[in-house]
Amino acid sequence: MTGSERRDQIRAALSTSTDALSATTLAHQLGVSRQTVVGDISLLRANGLRIVATLHGYELATADQPTAIVVCRHGAAAALDEMTRIIQAGGVIKDVTVEHPLYGRLRGELELRTVGDVHLFMGRLKKQHGHLLSELTDGIHTHTIGYQTAAQLTAIQATLRTAGYLYEN
Structure with missing residues (x-):
C-alpha cells in the first residue's frame, strides 16, 4: 500500500x-x-x-462552534479546579497557549470536553512527570474555549473571576 x-x-x-x-x-x-x-x-x-x-x-473537527479566548493566571495546584470550572459552566477547553520569552507562542491542543477528560489529562500529566505550559510563564496562559451560547461564556468568565483565575489586569 x-x-x-x-x-x-x-x-x-x-x-x-x-x-x-x-x-x-x-x-x-x-x-x-x-x-x-x-x-x-x-x-x-x-x-x-x-x-x-x-x-x-x-x-x-466538527462544525464550527463559537470560541473565545480567556486569559488566566494561577499556580499549577489550581489547574484542576480551573479546568473543571470551565467544563461545568458548559465550555470545551480547546487549547492552552503561553507566550514564552525564547520560543514565542507555545500551544497545546487539549480538546477537553468532560470533567472525566480533565481528570484523564491531569492523571497523564502526573504519570509522565510532566509540567503545565503555564509553569513557564508564572502561571499566565490563555485557553481557547468553545461554547454554545453567550450565557455559557458569561458563566465561564464569572466562575473563573470568582475563583481569582481570570487575568483582567
Missing part, C-alpha cells in the same frame, strides 16, 4: 468513526508503526484536513 492509499484509508476511518481513533489503533489496522500514522496525520493536516487530537485519539 502506498502512503497516499494509507492516508486515504485514515481519512475514511476518521470520517466514518463515531469515536476518536488512536494512532496505535490506526497503525494496527493499517499494519504500520504508530509513528507512520502520526506522520500521515501531519500530512493530512498540511493538506487541509481538519483533524483534532483528543485524549482519546484523532477525530475530524
